[in-house]
Amino acid sequence: MTTYIVRRLIAMPLLLLGVITVAFLLTYFTAADPLTSIIGERQMNNPAVVEAARERWGLDRSLPERYLIYLGNLVTGDMGTSFRTRQPVAQDLMVRLPATLELVIAAMFLGTIFGVVLGVLAARFRDGPIDNIARLFALVGASAPVFWSGLLVLFIFSVQLGWLPGPGRIDTRAVAPPFVTGFYTVDALLAGDWAGFRSVLMHLVLPASVLGWTVTGIVSRMVRASMLDVLSQEYILAARAKGAGPLRVLIHHALRNAMLPTLTILGFSFAYLITGAILTETIFSWPGIGSYAVAAARGLDHPAIVGVTIVGGAAFLISNLLTDIAYALVDPRVKLSQQESS
Amino acid sequence: MSAAVTRNAGPRAMLPQWATLPVVFGGIIVLLWVVVGITIPLWTPYDPTMLAGGRFQPPNASHWLGTDALGRDVLTRTLYGVRHSLPIAALVIFCAVVIGGTLGAIAGFVGGLVDSIIMRLVDVTLSFPPILLAMAVTAALGPGLGNAAIAMVIVWWPIYARLMRAQVLSVREREHVEAAIAAGATRPRVLTKHILPLCWSPIIVNATMDFGQVVLLAASLSFIGLGAVPPTPEWGQMISDGALHFYRWWIAAGPGIAILSIVLGFNFLGDGLRDFLDPRSK
Numbered sequence: 320m321t322t323y324i325v326r327r328l329i330a331m332p333l334l335l336l337g338v339i340t341v342a343f344l345l346t347y348f349t350a351a352d353p354l355t356s357i358i359g360e361r362q363m364n365n366p367a368v369v370e371a372a373r374e375r376w377g378l379d380r381s382l383p384e385r386y387l388i389y390l391g392n393l394v395t396g397d398m399g400t401s402f403r404t405r406q407p408v409a410q411d412l413m414v415r416l417p418a419t420l421e422l423v424i425a426a427m428f429l430g431t432i433f434g435v436v437l438g439v440l441a442a443r444f445r446d447g448p449i450d451n452i453a454r455l456f457a458l459v460g461a462s463a464p465v466f467w468s469g470l471l472v473l474f475i476f477s478v479q480l481g482w483l484p485g486p487g488r489i490d491t492r493a494v495a496p497p498f499v500t501g502f503y504t505v506d507a508l509l510a511g512d513w514a515g516f517r518s519v520l521m522h523l524v525l526p527a528s529v530l531g532w533t534v535t536g537i538v539s540r541m542v543r544a545s546m547l548d549v550l551s552q553e554y555i556l557a558a559r560a561k562g563a564g565p566l567r568v569l570i571h572h573a574l575r576n577a578m579l580p581t582l583t584i585l586g587f588s589f590a591y592l593i594t595g596a597i598l599t600e601t602i603f604s605w606p607g608i609g610s611y612a613v614a615a616a617r618g619l620d621h622p623a624i625v626g627v628t629i630v631g632g633a634a635f636l637i638s639n640l641l642t643d644i645a646y647a648l649v650d651p652r653v654k655l656s657q658q659e660s661s
Numbered sequence: 662m663s664a665a666v667t668r669n670a671g672p673r674a675m676l677p678q679w680a681t682l683p684v685v686f687g688g689i690i691v692l693l694w695v696v697v698g699i700t701i702p703l704w705t706p707y708d709p710t711m712l713a714g715g716r717f718q719p720p721n722a723s724h725w726l727g728t729d730a731l732g733r734d735v736l737t738r739t740l741y742g743v744r745h746s747l748p749i750a751a752l753v754i755f756c757a758v759v760i761g762g763t764l765g766a767i768a769g770f771v772g773g774l775v776d777s778i779i780m781r782l783v784d785v786t787l788s789f790p791p792i793l794l795a796m797a798v799t800a801a802l803g804p805g806l807g808n809a810a811i812a813m814v815i816v817w818w819p820i821y822a823r824l825m826r827a828q829v830l831s832v833r834e835r836e837h838v839e840a841a842i843a844a845g846a847t848r849p850r851v852l853t854k855h856i857l858p859l860c861w862s863p864i865i866v867n868a869t870m871d872f873g874q875v876v877l878l879a880a881s882l883s884f885i886g887l888g889a890v891p892p893t894p895e896w897g898q899m900i901s902d903g904a905l906h907f908y909r910w911w912i913a914a915g916p917g918i919a920i921l922s923i924v925l926g927f928n929f930l931g932d933g934l935r936d937f938l939d940p941r942s943k
Contacts, residue, residue: 330784337785342797349801458932462924464877466884467900467917474910594792598881602904612793616800617886624797631793639788 324644331640338632343389346621347382354378357402399622403615408626412608417501418488419607422530422600423592425523430531430588434538441539442546443569457536465595469529469602476525484522486604493518526603530595534588541584545577586642590635687929694923698743707734709741709894720911727911729902738894739915745895746923749806750875753813754868760814761821762864768822769829770852783819791816792881799887806895809888813878817871821864828860866934873927880920896920
């Protein structure tokens with residue numbers, strides 16, 4: 320067990336270096352000349368400007384040289400300068416990170432609550448209509464393209480019904496709460512701004528629901544399976560025999576024990592949420608890392624693409640590592656099969 | 662378990678065991694889309710890229726799903742969309758299975774340094790969130806459906822390499838392989854004739870389950886603007902058009918429902934197959 324975790328921890332920096340290298344190489348072997356996106360197409364005929372830009376952005380150096388410079392800068396937290404925003408990429412990402420985290424955490428919260436409720440109901444009424452409806456709901460969530468379901472809920476709840484605000488993190492007329500954590504909910508509370516807090520929360524509901532729905536299925540499936548596992552055990556029978564009510568048995572005796580394996584998949588669902596966040600942020604004009612990534616990819620903004628890819632890869636690696644460790648801790652059988660396959 | 666047995670012995674006893682409701686339902690959806698994709702030019706009254714009526718018409722008798730910003734028929738374009746989504750998904754899965762399968766088989770069979778190199782490549786590739794890697798690759802190669810397909814192969818091959826390697830490793834230990842080696846069969850012959858034929862079934866099942874995910878990712882890339890370019894009637898591209906005019910909900914509704922239905926179909930298929938092959942998850 321410990322050797323497994325230690326091995327995984329040792330592999331981490333190596334994988335991270337691999338991620339950095341691949342991300343860097345990808346933009347080196349690009350078909351389009353990055354100079355076009357730096358100085359614009361009209362200036363491409365002007366040799367003086369081209370030469371100056373080449374030197375200014377280090378494009379005249381060789382590949383190994385550029386790679387080493389990039390690595391060296393990365394260690395000091397410098398990810399280069401975005402062609403598009405003309406800001407340091409690391410700074411761009413730091414400014415946008417809280418927006419993405421706030422969205423992802425809210426989505427994870429909603430997705431987990433719905434997933435647990437559905438999973439418990441599905442296990443309690445196994446193979447009945449409720450089980451089937453829960454399964455269908457979860458499958459639809461995993462199958463619907465978030466970039467369409469996002470549009471749909473915006474149209475229904477914001478345009479038609481007017482219950483919830485449109486895209487963005489806060490009303491367009493309102494001022495963002497003073498920066499403390501970057502989480503608008505927390506910052507608004509810290510500033511004691513109740514109206515602002517309410518507005519921020521209302522803006523979170525739609526994107527977080529759409530994003531959270533994509534992981535409801537993963538959670539509910541896991542909860543259902545482990546609930547069925549627990550419900551068939553003898554202490555549940557004992558609890559029933561002692562006269563505990565059905566709800567008490569379900570929540571107090573069964574769910575508490577079924578939750579442990581479920582916790583391990585939160586890391587797994589995090590991977591889904593990263594993917595979903597990129598598209599959800601685009602639909603909801605959410606100023607996070609996802610919409611930054613899309614803008615960078617569209618604009619062939621190479622430093623920004625490499626930066627986003629590295630940050631995304633690192634987040635993905637860490638969440639996978641935590642998931643695997645959690646699995647190994649909860650279920651010792653997993654460890655062996657994973658050692659064989661890696 | 663006993664409950665399941667009695668249930669299966671009911672009126673459905675005549676059907677094969679894999680033909681559960683989800684599998685049949687998913688199969689019908691997928692089959693319908695395949696038929697639509699093949700026969701569509703024969704029976705639509707409109708052309709997918711030509712003006713069919715006034716702009717922004719809401720759904721009506723002559724345009725069941727309305728018309729878009731250029732006055733093209735949304736239903737026609739939606740149905741034509743399957744001619745991009747399914748072939749691309751099939752191509753991506755095929756290439757990923759061939760490349761990943763070959764590398765995985767070599768890694769598992771040869772072992773040693775070759776194995777290490779291939780598997781570290783697999784580890785690094787799987788360290789990226791799929792959509793982010795696909796975006797970075799497509800941005801590097803230049804936008805377009807073909808480049809998006811290459812990007813998706815790069816995203817998917819490691820999954821099959823890992824699967825195939827695990828299969829080869831377990832089949833390699835069986836007695837008939839030992840017998841073949843003792844009989845003097847060459848190493849390539851042992852791999853291709855005695856090991857590989859026994860490795861395919863989990864890979865085929867996995868490929869079926871991945872089909873929906875590839876359709877979804879292809880549409881996502883087009884939605885972002887890295888896949889299909891206008892005026893291609895591609896679903897992600899159409900939803901991206903619809904997002905510009907989202908008060909006119911019908912422009913995105915057709916392609917949205919199309920993606921939902923086809924991915925749902927494959928997920929039903931995969932879900933049912935998994936239940937059948939892995940009874941523990943039931």
